[in-house]
Amino acid sequence: MNGDILPSTDNVVRLCGGSHLDPDTGSPGPGAFMLREDESYLSVNWLEYFEQRTHEERLLEIRQVLANKRTIGSSARLALLSIGHAIREVGDNPLLFFTHEPIDSPNLVSDLSHSGINNIQSFEILVAEKLAQAVTELCPAKMDS
């Protein structure tokens, strides 16, 4: 982590695969907000990186980037988190911080809105539970064919 801190008034989305969604409610479970073994922060995409766009246009930009990076299942969803709300939901132990972590390398698919949720390792299960509760919007992650 070495990126700029994101404003608490902004929003991020987290890609949630179908295996992390409750089939009855469609909502993401805590597993959607847990780290993979090689991760030091949770990967998300920052909506307001795309300036002068509508909300739907921002989501479309992010869907396109994600589709270039990996296969997106039809059941996958983008879970929207308001940064300030998410930080308040988790509280001060641990205090989360959201950073801009753009991916812009010749060897990787460019992902300039890529960002991270930091400082969750120590209390991962509680943080994951709270972040799952803090989701304010869900929408399909896969591009329309």
Next chain:
Amino acid sequence: MRDALTAFLVCDNDFASLDTRIERESRDFLRKSQHAANVSSRVGAPVSPASGNASFQDQFADDQSVTAFEELDRRRSDTKEVESWIGSLRGQANIRNAARIADRIGSLLGLYQEDYDGKSLSSSSLITFIEFLNIYPESKFPSITATPMGELYVQWKHSENQRLGIQFMVGGEVKWALFKKNQYQEQLDQFSGKTFIRSFKDAAIALGVQEWIVE
């Protein structure tokens, strides 16, 4: 050896709870073997070629080998063992919602493969969950999802935001998180811990959430 060292590093990144950490017991191999044997005898071992969990574990007697086994389990892309354990669960008449839970885990397996490049759910996690269901055969049908590592994350939702979440891990261990309304201030208290499955019932009784789990 390289796998074993890698696995040790992964497992050493231990969990520290906020409130009620139950100290992780030492990696007592005999206990793990007993756990595996108990589960096998209770639920009937799968018949797949990859079904030799207990006997495989029995061949090793040091911590590093056990963690290497865990790592291998996690990386496994062969779903036969998980499917076999799902079939075993489905046939357990003593578990009230066995067939429905088995169906859910079966569909979850497909979703997990789609999300994680064909990798399988953790069979060790499923074994731990089956052991839990044998302790709580009257369990309500819970919400079952996966963690990125392929473990089962199971939630019993009580009311409003009150809920109990349990992450089933290898070797009969669980991590759990509880959000329970404070009867005096109407606020949610939060508790979490890490324990062995057989000790979890004591915690559930002490915290007054037994009835959240069973019908």
